[in-house]
Amino acid sequence: MVERHSGTVYNLALRLMNNPQEAEEVLQETFISAYRALDRFEGRSKLGTWLYRIAYNAALMRLRKRRVPTSSIDEPLLTEDGEAMPRQLVDWTSLPDEILLSGELRGVLDEAVAKLSETLRGVFVLRDIEGLSTAETAAILDLTEANVKVRLHRARLALREQLTTYFAPTGRVGARGGAYVRAV
């Protein structure tokens, strides 16, 4: 159970807490709670789904206890009908090897996810980082599948904006260059 599921539990906790120490605590809490409650696991959901729900709730409890929310509201601009509008239209899809091969990329990816609101982060980690299905993600987060899709789309658009800021050729000079270096 630990070998199979600790990775997703840890990644969910890490992205929600934005802190490796607290992610480890959530990881331990999750498996301790799970072992204690294992005889009550009825197999109505998959074991993974059940575990990830425990982890998600444990992380949420901790986030609520934090006095100052650390997440920012960096969602994409929304038009009146709720559609997200892209702000940046620069192509950066051919990333130079020096970025792909360095630790820099991971730093940039981490920082961008950390800026998503909590509600988008949970969906994004489970769907796009851990590769769970829409249905399983919905069951874990207690959302409808339609809601998962909407949030995933918003999260991706917001991350695209963030990554464009870092990776667009014009974004690599001046003040943004500073942010770029800090992200390493």
Add this chain to the structure above:
Amino acid sequence: MSVLCRETLGMLSEYLDGELDEQLCAELERHMAECGDCRVVVDTLRKTVALYHTHGHRDVPADAKARLYAVLSLETGS
């Protein structure tokens, strides 16, 4: 960005996930063929998803995993 661009934008995730029906998919591709802005958005959005897919997961640190096993063996041993 036009009304068509906005409609396109709203469907991009479903498009990338292969969840759009054939007709919408064709309409979207027709629009993208003539709209550079939407092409950039879809290309960079696809790249964003791919980067996280490949580089987004963080392994549980070895020491954290060792501590987890230690805590659990205490738990199950008691």
